Amino acid sequence: MDVVTYPNPSLLKKTAPVDVVDDATRAKITEMYDLMHKSRGVGLAAPQVGWSVRLLVLNPGDDRANDEVLINPVIKKKRGRVLGEEGCLSFPGIYVQVERAKEIDVEFTDATGARRTETRSDFVARIIQHEVDHLDNILLLHRMTPADRVRVKRELETLAERG
Numbered sequence: 001m002d003v004v005t006y007p008n009p010s011l012l013k014k015t016a017p018v019d020v021v022d023d024a025t026r027a028k029i030t031e032m033y034d035l036m037h038k039s040r041g042v043g044l045a046a047p048q049v050g051w052s053v054r055l056l057v058l059n060p061g062d063d064r065a066n067d068e069v070l071i072n073p074v075i076k077k078k079r080g081r082v083l084g085e086e087g088c089l090s091f092p093g094i095y096v097q098v099e100r101a102k103e104i105d106v107e108f109t110d111a112t113g114a115r116r117t118e119t120r121s122d123f124v125a126r127i128i129q130h131e132v133d134h135l136d137n138i139l140l141l142h143r144m145t146p147a148d149r150v151r152v153k154r155e156l157e158t159l160a161e162r163g
């Protein structure tokens, strides 16, 4: 398993809901946790590893006890707006300002298969909104201001050339 980078077509492939959370699913989730930490990321969405399902993992820090998976997540409510810097493992070296909701209510299935709704705010809310974007094939590129697109044009071209 590897992180695919822009413009890999996996990032724009339609995602399917996860039907069952079985051992095979859990094994892949564990692989995603490992890859996220190895890549020094705080979140990873399934399409970024070429897996076209609605699943994401996150951990804002280094403590593996805080590894978390959100399966079939749906953002039910958004409150407040806040601008903050964002990067993406699929756009290495590129950082841009993105406006996100400050707080969200997110409904998801957890690793045990239970469906629940939780309120998340600030950095974690930002991570979840970024990763849910991936599930809808919305990339950092699409969230950039026109000025940022110009500013990172060269980096984007380099990524495109590397294919």
Ligand SMILES: [Zn+2]
Pocket (backbone or CB within 6 Å): 087, 088, 089, 090, 130, 134, 140
């Ligand atoms: Zn990303």
